[in-house]
Amino acid sequence: MEGQAFSVDQVAKRPTPIIRDVDALLRNGLDLIERNRFEQAASLLRQAAGLQPDTAMVQLALGIALGRLLRIPEATAALERAAELDPTGFYPRFRLGELYLRIGLPTRAQEELQRAMDLSTDTEQRQMVRNLLAADARRDAKRAWRPNFLRRRGKDELE
Numbered sequence: 270m271e272g273q274a275f276s277v278d279q280v281a282k283r284p285t286p287i288i289r290d291v292d293a294l295l296r297n298g299l300d301l302i303e304r305n306r307f308e309q310a311a312s313l314l315r316q317a318a319g320l321q322p323d324t325a326m327v328q329l330a331l332g333i334a335l336g337r338l339l340r341i342p343e344a345t346a347a348l349e350r351a352a353e354l355d356p357t358g359f360y361p362r363f364r365l366g367e368l369y370l371r372i373g374l375p376t377r378a379q380e381e382l383q384r385a386m387d388l389s390t391d392t393e394q395r396q397m398v399r400n401l402l403a404a405d406a407r408r409d410a411k412r413a414w415r416p417n418f419l420r421r422r423g424k425d426e427l428e
Contacts, residue, residue: 291321298330302337310334318347325355329364336368344368352381359388363397370405378405 294317301310314331321327332347348368351361366381382398389395 289320291317291324291327294320295324295327295330298334302330302334305337307334307337311338311340323354325351325358325361328354329358329361332361332368333364336364336371341368341372357388359385359390359394362388363394363401366398367401370401375405375409 294313298310298314298317301307301313311331311334314327314334317324317327318331328347328351332344332351335344335347338344345365345368348361348365352358352365355361362381362385366378366385369375369378369381382402386395386398389398
């Protein structure tokens with residue numbers, strides 16, 4: 270290494286290696302989500318989704334990371350795909366309902382959370398749904414107005 274000087278910038282700009290192991294990408298992505306490093310998690314989880322797009326757990330984790338980054342259309346698509354891939358899974362429905370609550374779609378949120386409740390396998394999962402609904406009810410009581418963007422006005426209401 271004589272004659273070569275490495276700067277910090279050169280080391281920091283090293284490209285992220287491409288990992289071909291979906292399980293490793295998923296584990297690392299979930300670890301990054303737990304540490305609130307959502308941008309990095311989304312990057313790894315996108316790699317995993319590129320390798321195996323039909324894996325419900327990858328789509329679920331990607332939807333969670335994108336939701337935390339407020340990339341709502343992408344997060345919704347990933348979570349809906351996870352729910353489609355795992356129709357009997359509790360967590361895709363729960364996270365989709367949670368996202369719908371966050372973006373102001375209470376009717377869809379109620380539907381997804383009811384599906385999650387129906388698919389729950391233990392009391393802990395049912396309690397998660399109840400807690401989310403209770404928190405939303407407390408927030409809802411403080412709101413002066415909460416739009417429901419799914420409701421459309423009929424002809425009678427417009428006149």
